[in-house]
Amino acid sequence: MCWKYLAALVIAAPARALIRFSCSQLVIDRLDPLVNPGVAPSPHLHQIIGGNSFNQTMDPAKDMPGESTCTTCQFTEDLSNYWTAVLFFRARNGTYKRVPIVPNIGFEGAEGGMTVYYMQNGLADFQQDSKVTAFKPGFRMIIGDPLTDTIEGARKFHQVTYTCLEDLGTRFPETKDFPKKPCPAGIMANIRFPTCWDGKNLDSADHMAHMSYPASGTFDSRGPCPGSHPVPVPQLMYETIWDTSQFNEPEDWPEDGSQPFVWSFGDTKGYGTHGDYLFGWKDDALQRTMDTPCYVNCPTLATQTIADQNKCKIEPTVKEDIDSWLTALPGQETMRLGR
Ligand SMILES: *[C@@H]1O[C@H](CO)[C@@H](O)[C@H](O)[C@H]1NC(C)=O
Numbered sequence: 001m002c003w004k005y006l007a008a009l010v011i012a013a014p015a016r017a018l019i020r021f022s023c024s025q026l027v028i029d030r031l032d033p034l035v036n037p038g039v040a041p042s043p044h045l046h047q048i049i050g051g052n053s054f055n056q057t058m059d060p061a062k063d064m065p066g067e068s069t070c071t072t073c074q075f076t077e078d079l080s081n082y083w084t085a086v087l088f089f090r091a092r093n094g095t096y097k098r099v100p101i102v103p104n105i106g107f108e109g110a111e112g113g114m115t116v117y118y119m120q121n122g123l124a125d126f127q128q129d130s131k132v133t134a135f136k137p138g139f140r141m142i143i144g145d146p147l148t149d150t151i152e153g154a155r156k157f158h159q160v161t162y163t164c165l166e167d168l169g170t171r172f173p174e175t176k177d178f179p180k181k182p183c184p185a186g187i188m189a190n191i192r193f194p195t196c197w198d199g200k201n202l203d204s205a206d207h208m209a210h211m212s213y214p215a216s217g218t219f220d221s222r223g224p225c226p227g228s229h230p231v232p233v234p235q236l237m238y239e240t241i242w243d244t245s246q247f248n249e250p251e252d253w254p255e256d257g258s259q260p261f262v263w264s265f266g267d268t269k270g271y272g273t274h275g276d277y278l279f280g281w282k283d284d285a286l287q288r289t290m291d292t293p294c295y296v297n298c299p300t301l302a303t304q305t306i307a308d309q310n311k312c313k314i315e316p317t318v319k320e321d322i323d324s325w326l327t328a329l330p331g332q333e334t335m336r337l338g339r
C-alpha cells in the first residue's frame with residue numbers, strides 16, 4: 001500500500017465522535033414536562049422518544065430518566081427524552097388527520113420516532129476534533145417557540161428548518177417555513193440546538209437562556225462560544241420524517257394556494273417548530289462516547305435491535321382520539337392557544 005494512501009487514512013480518521021442513531025416512538029401524548037410540568041393535558045400534542053420513565057413531572061431533582069427500564073433508542077445507555085410537536089393535515093372540509101412518521105434510510109422497521117445526532121463539529125466534518133463537554137444529569141433545554149409566527153422570529157433559532165424530500169436522501173435546500181408544494185417523500189423537520197452552555201445552570205426560566213449560539217460565525221464554521229456561555233457542548237440534532245405522501249393530491253390542497261399542513265399547536269406556516277430535550281445518558285456514557293474516535297457507527301456503545309427498541313412503549317396519560325379525522329386539533333378548540 002502506498003504510504004500516501006496510508007497517511008490520508010490517518011489524517012481522515014476522526015479525532016472524536018459523531019453519533020447518529022434511531023429512536024422509535026415512545027408515546028404520542030398531550031404532555032410537556034418542561035413547559036407545563038405536572039399538567040395533563042398540556043395545551044398541545046407531542047411525539048416523544050427515549051426512556052420509559054417519561055411522565056408529566058420529570059422532576060429535575062430526581063434524575064428521573066435514571067428510573068427508565070427501557071429506551072426506544074438504539075443505544076441502550078441513552079435514557080434521555082426528546083420530543084417535538086405533531087404534524088396534522090387539514091382537509092378542505094376543515095377536519096384534521098395526523099401525519100404518520102417514518103424512519104430514515106438505514107433505520108427501516110423503526111416505528112415512528114426520530115433520528116438523533118450528537119456532534120462536536122458540523123455533520124460533514126469527518127474529523128470531529130473539537131472538544132465538547134457532555135450534558136450533566138438534570139440538564140434540559142428547548143429550542144424554537146410555538147408562539148413565533150414570523151420569519152424574523154423563526155430566524156432567531158438557527159438551523160431549525162424543513163427539507164422537502166424528493167426522496168429519503170434529499171438534504172437540501174432547507175427552509176424556515178413549511179414547503180409550499182407537495183413533497184413526494186415527505187417533509188423532514190430538522191431541529192438543531194445551540195452549542196454553547198453557561199457551564200452552571202442545568203435549566204433556565206425559558207429553558208433557553210442557559211444556552212447560546214457561538215459569539216461569531218456558526219457552529220458549522222467553528223465559531224467561538226461567547227464569554228457568557230463559554231462551554232462547548234455537543235450539537236444535538238433531531239430529524240423527523242413526516243410522511244405527507246398520502247396527502248399530496250392537488251385537489252385535496254387548499255383552494256387559496258396555501259399549503260395544508262399544520263402543527264399540533266395550530267401553526268400553519270411552520271415558524272413555531274420547536275424541540276425539547278431532557279438529558280438522561282447513564283453515568284459518563286455520553287462523554288465517553290464523545291471522546292472516542294468514531295464517525296456514525298460507534299462500537300463503543302451498547303446497542304439493541306430496532307425490533308427491541310420498538311418494544312419499549314408507554315400508554316398515553318391523556319386518553320383522547322388523535323387518529324380519526326378530527327374537527328379540532330387536540331387541546332386547540334380555537335387556533336393558536338399557545339403551548
Ligand atoms: C412521575 O414519575 C415519578 C418517578 O417515578 C413519580 O414520583 C411521579 O409521581 C410521577 N408523576 C405522575 C404525575 O405520575
Ligand SMILES: *[C@@H]1O[C@H](CO)[C@@H](O)[C@H](O)[C@H]1NC(C)=O
Pocket residue numbers: 091092093094095325
Ligand atoms: C373531510 O375530508 C376528509 C378528506 O377528504 C374525509 O376523509 C372526511 O370523511 C371528511 N369529513 C367530513 C365530515 O366530511
